Amino acid sequence: MSQTRTQQRPNFLIVMADDLGYSDLGCYGSEIATPHLDQLAMRGIRMNSFYCAPFCSPSRAMMLTGLDAHLVGFGALQEVMDPRQAGKPGYEMYLNDRAPTLAERLRDSGYRTYLSGKWHLGRDAEHGPQARGFDRSYGLIDGSSAHFDQTATGSNDPSITPLATYREDGQLIDLPTAGFYSSQAYADKMIGYLAEHDASSAPFFAMLAFTAPHFPLHAPDEYIARYEGRYAVGYDAIRRARHARQLELGLVDPAREPYDGHPRWPKWDTLPPAIRELEARNMAVYAGMVECMDHHVGRVLAALEQRGQRDNTVIVFLSDNGPEGNSVLDTLRTRDWIRAKMDNRLENRGRPGSFIEQGPGWAQVSSTPHRMYKSFTYDGGIKVPCIVSCPQRVGAGRIVDAFAHITDLAPTFLQMAGVAQETTYKGKPVPTLQGRSMLHCWTEGGDEIHPLDHVTGWEMQGRYALRAGSWKLVHTNRPWGSGGWELYDLADDPGETRDLAEARVDTVSALLRAWDAYVVKHNVICADDMADNLLYSNACRYYEDLARDLPQREAQP
Secondary structure: OOHHHHHHOOEEEEEEEOOOOOOOOHHHOOOOOOHHHHHHHHHOEEEEEEEOOOOHHHHHHHHHHOOOHHHOOOOOOHHHOOOOOOOOOOOOOOOOOOOOOHHHHHHHOOOEEEEEEOOOOOOOHHHOHHHOOOOEEEEEOOOOOOOOOOEOOOOOOOOOOOEOOEEEOOEEEOOOOOOOOHHHHHHHHHHHHHHHOOOOOOOEEEEEEOOOOOOOOOOOHHHHHOOOOOOOOOHHHHHHHHHHHHHHHOOOOOOOOOOOOOOOOOOHHHOOHHHHHHHHHHHHHHHHHHHHHHHHHHHHHHHHHHOOOHHHEEEEEEEOOOOOOOOHHHOOOHHHHHHHHOOOOHHHOOOOOOOOOOHHHHHHHHOOOOOOOOOOOOHHHHEEEEEEEOOOOOOOOEEEOOOEEHHHHHHHHHHHHOOOOOOEEOOEEOOOOOOOOOHHHHHHOOOOOOOOOOEEEEEEOOEEEEEEOOEEEEEOOOOOOOOOEEEEEOOOOOOOOOOOOOOOHHHHHHHHHHHHHHHHHOOOOOOHHHHHHOHHHOOOOHHHHHHHHHHHHHHOO
8 A cells, every 4th residue: 555545544533431421521511621622523523413322332332333233242231131132143242253343444454453441342352452453452341440440340249349351452451559540541552552653654543432431430639629519509500501501502402491300310409418418529520530531632632733643533522322320339239349348438539449420310411401311212321422523524613413323433434544345354244334424424514414214223121212313212111211112203302301102103103113123133132121120220229329428428537
């Protein structure tokens, strides 16, 4: 490949946050300071109807393959998979061999490939990033970890602190015992890869996969301090302020009301003052995590600039799913372990040795104006922020309202790299990519990515959704939904507050036929009662756990 050909092909950098809500960036309405991402958005494009899966590894699988997660090994989330799905095709819990990854396709065409951060697409070395197309890789193999050290996030033995799995270039590594913070470490490693990269010989495909702001919430002290007292006004006040800012930014329709929060969860003014104090601290830590992540994104962007690669690099920032309003304390014996080993006093929350979560109250704020959060197929769980910086983009600061899906990234990058979507890979037939290229939308100003009759389905362990045009079917177990099929017109009701299923029976019937076809095409193994078995996202003990932290705070010096 000639140097001229290499120089004509763009670099690609995907920056992925973990459990970041739709409204958590300044450019999407937040009060959290995210100046680097805001600048990226003001110079680039904000996708305003970008969808992924309701869980992290299925989203990552779809992003890297351009195919539905049920086809490539992640029809479920391993940590909460139903026994009826285990071991079935499409439920391997690693990227199966049905299709190559984007990294493999691009590397085969001459790209150098780098990954720093979270993998969560296969724990064994033979299923790690180095086996699926990445020349260099560093980071967390598991789904989550503490941010200051190697502590894992679930335990079967309260007396033992479990360790998360980290690898570098396929080899197991131990994290340093001091001076580690996840966002800084992942940015440092990516900056190192970029410094070593020879731009004259090959373009690069890089993925910077932060674990912020996934639980446990941890942030450096100076970032937490910036938000001290900021969240004492509570959920409703912050939601209203974010929605008002979204109106100013042109992200939402002033005639449409935001979702106001699920009735199962308490309103701020009903909480005891001591619980409000803990909740305000929790959200201050969360905000600090997001601002800190933004700072390290800025460092990586500066490294690109210094190496003269910024203008030839396509940068996409997104979240892997909605914010985390569920509780890991309800899994294994994690609650007992945290009570035995963690210091969750008010002043230590978010610092090393603590273990706190965002919780449902703040997660519903992070989803503003949408309904619910991670693990649900309402828009709060699957609609995420997505910022695009494209060298040939049209219209700085443009907002694109066209429906887009995470499977659309792979065909877009392949088109930009001049890589054909072959029907075979290394002599083996592979499925046609299900996503569609967004390039014309990014560079020519088009306002449509998928045709009007395009249908997209979601299924994750007994929670379902199907979207066709502005119509959306949702099936969610009680008490979070009706327990049956619900119908929403997203054009008129983006908060999914008015169920039209009884009034539009014919529409429901037509969409159910499309749903049945989706299940068959993707070999989906599902049953309504699977959703009831999702322990961590059905339990309602979050505020009980907060109350249990109060005696700990008072008892310790």
